[in-house]
Amino acid sequence: MASKLASFWNHPAGPKTIFFWAPAMKWGISFINILDFQKPPEMISFNQQAALTTSAVIWCRYSVVIVPKNYNLAAVNMLMAATGIYQMQRKIRHDNAMSEGPKIKR
Amino acid sequence: MAAMKAFWNSPVGPKTTHFWGPVANWGFVAAGLADMKKPPELLSGNMTGAMCVYSALFMRFAWMVQPRNYLLLACHAANESVQLYQFNRWYNGPATPVEAKDE
Numbered sequence: 001m002a003s004k005l006a007s008f009w010n011h012p013a014g015p016k017t018i019f020f021w022a023p024a025m026k027w028g029i030s031f032i033n034i035l036d037f038q039k040p041p042e043m044i045s046f047n048q049q050a051a052l053t054t055s056a057v058i059w060c061r062y063s064v065v066i067v068p069k070n071y072n073l074a075a076v077n078m079l080m081a082a083t084g085i086y087q088m089q090r091k092i093r094h095d096n097a098m099s100e101g102p103k104i105k106r
Numbered sequence: 107m108a109a110m111k112a113f114w115n116s117p118v119g120p121k122t123t124h125f126w127g128p129v130a131n132w133g134f135v136a137a138g139l140a141d142m143k144k145p146p147e148l149l150s151g152n153m154t155g156a157m158c159v160y161s162a163l164f165m166r167f168a169w170m171v172q173p174r175n176y177l178l179l180a181c182h183a184a185n186e187s188v189q190l191y192q193f194n195r196w197y198n199g200p201a202t203p204v205e206a207k208d209e
Contacts, residue, residue, distance in 0.1 A: 022167040025160055032156045043148050047140045051133035058130040062123040 026076045033083035041094035044087050053084030118173055128168075128178040134161075135181065138188035149196040154189050161186040 013019040033052070036044070056077040063073035118124040134157065141149065161182040168178035 018163065018166045018170050022163040025163050029153075029156050029160060032152045035152055036150055039150065043150065045137065045141055045144070045148070045150065045153075047137035048134075048150075048153065051137035054133050055130040059127055062127050066123050 023070075023073055023076065026073075026080070030076065030079040030083050033080070033087060036087065037083075037090075041090050044091040046088060046091050049084045049087045049091070053081050053088065056081035056084060118175060118177070124173070124175055125177065128175065128181045131178070131181045131185070135184045135188055138185065138192055141192065146195045146199055149192055151193070151196045154193045154196055157189040158186065158193055161189060 008014055009016070011017075015021070029052070059077040060074055060081060063070045063077060113119050114121070116122075120126070138157075164182045165179055165186065168175045168182060171178075
């Protein structure tokens, strides 16, 4: 148990390095987006959600193409894409309901 | 011509993920720039603040990763600037105070 912890702690991509914390923080973006589900749809930035979703989808693909495959990175980007898509559809539905034809206030 | 060939075949060139991942992240910069004309009340302080931390960490990541990824570094440096600017706009609120409604 102790040696497993030690090898994790001292790993070249472990918690003493940026290779751990930068991807770890990426989970935070998805959680913040989930927090923002509570916000009214007028406050959603379609541009920003589209940027999040596009980037997440591309990174999902590439995290399983790189060597070694990084399933943690794939997972965080799948969640990010899902939250982005959810926010975009909230925005689209709201803006459609507010006006006659399909129109998105970006 | 030789420079273009070198770029095309580079280990961080357009045939590799080291190129397209960072290119995708320029979307954040574009979205941030497009949102500059939005009134500050419509910005998400949560998301903008998270982007500031995210890009700061990934600037360091891009510097330390092997091979060093200058494109990713540039992308996150740009995003950091845009997001800090937007965060400041959100934090300071509208330029003129909103009138309080009379009861």
